[in-house]
Amino acid sequence: MFIEILFLLSALLTVGSAVAVLITKNIMHSCIFLLGSLLGISGLYATMGADFVAVTQIMVYVGGIVILMLFAVMLTGGKDFVSRAQNLLGLAPSMGNKWTYAIGLLVAVVFLFTNIQLISNVVKTAPVKTFGPEFPSTVNQIGHLLIKDHVLAFELSSVLLLGALVGAAIIARPRKQ
Amino acid sequence: MNATIVSYLSQYEFFDFLTNLFGKHQSVLAFLIFLIVALVVVAVCATIGGLGTYAERKISADLQARLGPNRVGPYGILQFLADGVKMMTKEDVMPFTADKFLFYLAPMLALVGVFATLAVLPWSSGFIIADLNVGIFYLIAISSLVGVSVFLGGYASNSKWSMLGGMRGASQIISYEIPVTISILLITLIAGGMSFGKILSYQTGLPTNWFIFHNPFAFIAFFVYCTGALAETNRAPFDLPEAESELVSGYHTEYTGMRFGFFALAEYIEVFVVCGVGAALFLGGGNLPFDIELDIIPLQLAQVVVFMTKSLLLYYCVIWIRWTLPRLRVDQLMSVCWKYLTPIAIFNLMGCAIWLVVFHGKSMADLLMGHH
Amino acid sequence: MISLASYLIISLILFVIGLTVMIARKNIVAILLGIELILNAAAINFVAYSRFVTNNLDGHIFSLFIIVIAAAEAAVGLAIVIRFFQIKETVHIDEATQLRN
Numbered sequence: 001m002f003i004e005i006l007f008l009l010s011a012l013l014t015v016g017s018a019v020a021v022l023i024t025k026n027i028m029h030s031c032i033f034l035l036g037s038l039l040g041i042s043g044l045y046a047t048m049g050a051d052f053v054a055v056t057q058i059m060v061y062v063g064g065i066v067i068l069m070l071f072a073v074m075l076t077g078g079k080d081f082v083s084r085a086q087n088l089l090g091l092a093p094s095m096g097n098k099w100t101y102a103i104g105l106l107v108a109v110v111f112l113f114t115n116i117q118l119i120s121n122v123v124k125t126a127p128v129k130t131f132g133p134e135f136p137s138t139v140n141q142i143g144h145l146l147i148k149d150h151v152l153a154f155e156l157s158s159v160l161l162l163g164a165l166v167g168a169a170i171i172a173r174p175r176k177q
Numbered sequence: 178m179n180a181t182i183v184s185y186l187s188q189y190e191f192f193d194f195l196t197n198l199f200g201k202h203q204s205v206l207a208f209l210i211f212l213i214v215a216l217v218v219v220a221v222c223a224t225i226g227g228l229g230t231y232a233e234r235k236i237s238a239d240l241q242a243r244l245g246p247n248r249v250g251p252y253g254i255l256q257f258l259a260d261g262v263k264m265m266t267k268e269d270v271m272p273f274t275a276d277k278f279l280f281y282l283a284p285m286l287a288l289v290g291v292f293a294t295l296a297v298l299p300w301s302s303g304f305i306i307a308d309l310n311v312g313i314f315y316l317i318a319i320s321s322l323v324g325v326s327v328f329l330g331g332y333a334s335n336s337k338w339s340m341l342g343g344m345r346g347a348s349q350i351i352s353y354e355i356p357v358t359i360s361i362l363l364i365t366l367i368a369g370g371m372s373f374g375k376i377l378s379y380q381t382g383l384p385t386n387w388f389i390f391h392n393p394f395a396f397i398a399f400f401v402y403c404t405g406a407l408a409e410t411n412r413a414p415f416d417l418p419e420a421e422s423e424l425v426s427g428y429h430t431e432y433t434g435m436r437f438g439f440f441a442l443a444e445y446i447e448v449f450v451v452c453g454v455g456a457a458l459f460l461g462g463g464n465l466p467f468d469i470e471l472d473i474i475p476l477q478l479a480q481v482v483v484f485m486t487k488s489l490l491l492y493y494c495v496i497w498i499r500w501t502l503p504r505l506r507v508d509q510l511m512s513v514c515w516k517y518l519t520p521i522a523i524f525n526l527m528g529c530a531i532w533l534v535v536f537h538g539k540s541m542a543d544l545l546m547g548h549h
Numbered sequence: 550m551i552s553l554a555s556y557l558i559i560s561l562i563l564f565v566i567g568l569t570v571m572i573a574r575k576n577i578v579a580i581l582l583g584i585e586l587i588l589n590a591a592a593i594n595f596v597a598y599s600r601f602v603t604n605n606l607d608g609h610i611f612s613l614f615i616i617v618i619a620a621a622e623a624a625v626g627l628a629i630v631i632r633f634f635q636i637k638e639t640v641h642i643d644e645a646t647q648l649r650n
Contacts, residue, residue, distance in 0.1 A: 002204050007551050011559050018566040018586055027576050028332065029278060034582050035325065037563075041589050044559065045612075047551065048600040053592075053612050055311045055318050060616050063321030063354060065585065065623045067347050070328055072578050072627040074344070076634040137310040139371060141606050142613070150610050157617045164621035168628035174635060 003047050010043030027073050035066045052139050181307045182214050183207045189473075214306055218295050222446050227257035229445035229492070236493065237500045267434035272335055275431065279333035283326045284432070284439035290322030291443045294450050299373040301463040301480030303473075308374040313365065316454065317358055320409075323447060324350035327411070327418060327428050330440065334431035342427025345507065346418030350409055352514045357405035359522035360398040363529045364388055364458045367395065367538075373457055380461040385542035389459040392541055394529040399459045401522050403491075406451040408514070410444065413499035417507055452491035453484065460487050556597035563590035577630045577640045581623060588619045 017036035024030050038061040045054035146154050183206075186192050199206040231246065231254060238245025246253035271280055297312040299305045309315055324347050331343015367388055368376040380387050389399045408415035419427030429440045456462055463480035471479060505513065536544060567586030574580060592612040599608025630640060637644050 002208070004551060007555070011555070014559060015562050015566075018563055021582055021586070022566050022570050022573070026276075027579055028276065030579055030582055032279065032282065032329070034585060037586065038589065041563075041593060044556065044593060045596055048556070048596050050596045050600070050609050050612070051309065051311050052314075053596060053609050053616075055315045056613060056616055059314065059318035059321070060620050061585075062325060063318060063351065064620060067321075067324060067328060067351055068623055068627055069578060069581065070325070070332070071344075071347070072630055074332065075631050076578065076640045138606055138609060139310055142609055145606055145610050146613075149607075153610075153614060157614055160621050161617065164624045168624040171625070172628035172631045 006043060007047045010040045010047065012040075013037070014040030014044060028070070031066060031069045031073060034069070035062060038062065038066070049136070050138060052142050181211075182304065183210050185303045185305075186210065211306070215296075218298075218300075218306060219292055222292070222295055222449065223442065225449050226442045226445040227261065228254075229449065230260065230441065231257045232492070233445075233496050233499075236496045240497070240500045261438065264435050264438040269436065270431075270433045272431050274335045276333040276335065279329045280431075281436075283330035283333055284436045284443070286322050286326035286329065287443035288439050290320055290326060291447045291450065293319045293322070294447075297373060298450060298453050299377055299457050299462055300484055301477045302374070302377060303477050304481065305373055308372050310370065310372045310375075312372045312374075313361055313376070313454070313458070314371050316450075317354070317361065320447070320450070321350070321354065323443065324354075326443075330432065331418075331428035334428070336431055338424045338426075339428050339430045342418045342424045342430070346411060346428055349411070349415065349417065349510060349514075352511065353405045353408040353415075353518075356401050356514065356518035356522040357409060359519070359526055360402040360405065361458060363395060363398045363522075363526050366526070366529055366533065367391055373462075376458060377462045377464060381464045382467075383542075384461065384466050386540070387459065387461040390541060392529060392532045392536075394525040394532060395459070397521065398525045398529070399455070401518055401525065402455060402459070405514075405518060406455065407495065407498065408510070410447045410451055412448060412495055414502040414504050415510060416499075416504060417510060422504075448495055449488060449492060452495065453488040455491055456484060456487035462487070553597055553601040556593055556601075560590045560593040560597070563587075563593070575642050577633065577642055577645075578627070580642065581626045581630070584622065584626075585619060588615055588622075591615060 014037050017033040017040060020033040021030045021037065024033060038057065042054040042057040045051075045057060187196075195206060196203065234256070235245040235253070246256040249255040249259045271277070294316050296306045297309055297316050299308070327346035327350065328343045331339045331341070331346065334340075364376060365371050368379050370376065376388075384390065388395050390396065411418050418424075419429070424430070429437055432440060463484035465479060465483055563586050567583045567590060570583030570586065571580050574583070592615040595608040595611045595615070597608075599606060633645065634640055
């Protein structure tokens with residue numbers, strides 16, 4: 001019961017905020033709706049018992065990326081450029097004329113059927129588990145996996161982060177013209 | 178498994194009566210218990226936040242040889258209620274050019290970020306609303322919503338002073354998160370877990386078992402944590418986001434009435450939460466500082482009293498520091514964080530890891546007294 | 550009842566919205582927002598498969614790495630945006646037509 005309600009709320013928050021990111025005209029508001037969507041996704045992780053991933057999601061996105069985005073919006077003037085053409089419903093900015101929409105729809109239908117064919121096996125064979133309110137802790141296992149099985153990726157990601165840090169600092173540094 | 182207040186209560190006899198009453202709607206029962214406990218905790222913390230404003234004024238008056246608030250109630254203790262009534266009845270002014278949506282959202286985000294941290298705050302060994310096994314990590318993560326709210330409050334007001342205050346606040350909060358998080362990481366390294374229940378269970382008994390005395394690095398880490406926490410909660414000497422001599426009052430310059438009240442309340446509760454976390458991680462939390470046999474209910478009550486005492490002592494120190502030290506400049510603030518606190522914190526973490534390996538996880542007291 | 554399919558559908562919706570944001574918006578920061586949505590859609594899939602199909606936590610690990618990479622990508626991307634703004638004084642994507650100068 002808990003899980004179902006949490007799932008519904010998180011899903012609504014995720015999808016609703018994502019739609020709001022798309023249709024809102026103000027880039028600052030878009031960033032805030034992205035924050036809502038990311039919080040919803042962390043709720044979805046929680047319904048899957050992925051406690052560590054859920055909290056990491058909040059930690060990295062709320063504490064880091066969203067604030068970084070807000071800073072970038074402020075430093076770049078915060079103007080948004082919505083293309084003047086609107087789509088059929090007049091909500092989201094348009095991506096083309098009716099022909100591009102028609103082609104897109106066709107591709108989407110074909111793609112959807114292919115994907116349903118591919119996924120159906122997985123969905124059918126997925127063991128149906130009963131949801132209890134208790135999930136086993138994933139923290140210890142994730143720690144062991146990171147240090148044992150995935151240690152190379154772990155180390156590489158630290159190098160990646162260091163590179164990104166130094167690179168970002170060098171790129172954004174104001175230079176004399 | 179995540180222990181919660183419900184699973185804790187379920188080991189007592191009266192809980193059977195409740196479970197029988199609700200029959201197969203157990204989740205409704207759990208939800209009701211969570212709701213009641215959450216309401217109680219939020220009400221208590223709002224009162225603590227309100228009393229915090231009173232304490233701040235009274236202690237600052239003491240330090241400056243004044244009287245402080247003394248009209249409303251005995252010793253002016255009801256002053257915060259009077260302030261609250263005043264704030265609620267004030268006109269809610271919004272600047273004409275403000276971003277309406279963000280202007281309304283910012284104080285709410287601050288409150289959400291602070292109240293969400295209360296879910297894992299350990300009042301006693303049993304009374305933790307949800308003893309998540311990622312407890313302390315969750316607390317650090319969710320409290321960064323306050324940084325977003327400070328930034329948004331500054332941006333949405335559309336005023337120069339608010340904007341500067343908001344940008345300062347956000348950059349300060351995300352910078353100081355790093356030494357604070359590394360200091361907390363050191364504690365999780367010693368305890369071998371991130372849940373508050375686990376961390377507290379290692380610190381029972383005499384004060385020598387507290388993690389602050391576990392090894393010299395933890396002792397340094399406590400002060401790094403305190404400095405960083407002061408900066409994260411925008412308290413003096415790091416209160417640059419609301420520096421009244423330069424920025425009027427920073428990111429909440431344009432806020433009036435209850436919205437300003439929300440910001441102020443969030444700040445005071447956050448200070449209490451930070452003090453409580455410091456007490457729980459380094460100073461033994463609610464554990465009694467001596468061994469004593471008590472029944473379960475007196476024990477829990479005593480633990481709550483001990484926890485509150487430790488937290489409020491730290492709270493007193495925070496106010497004391499605010500009215501003693503002058504404010505830093507922005508460049509000094511950043512160099513304190515990046516050139517001093519962060520390297521010290523990283524050195525501490527390495528040192529503590531080496532200590533744990535070399536001495537097989539024994540504390541200083543164990544080594545000195547020769548316990549094996 | 551919640552099943553694997555419900556998570557996959559949410560992930561699909563998020564992916565499509567992210568792609569639309571990337572295509573339709575002209576502000577470079579908004580395009581980065583779209584990229585974040587797409588990365589998160591992928592991460593949901595990994596955790597969902599890890600929970601419902603396999604019984605190990607490799608999917609969680611993969612999501613963690615996706616989050617790490619998203620952070621690195623956001624930092625570098627936003628640095629490029631800020632540098633671009635310093636040169637061109639705009640963040641319109643159609644202005645980014647030169648490889649040098």
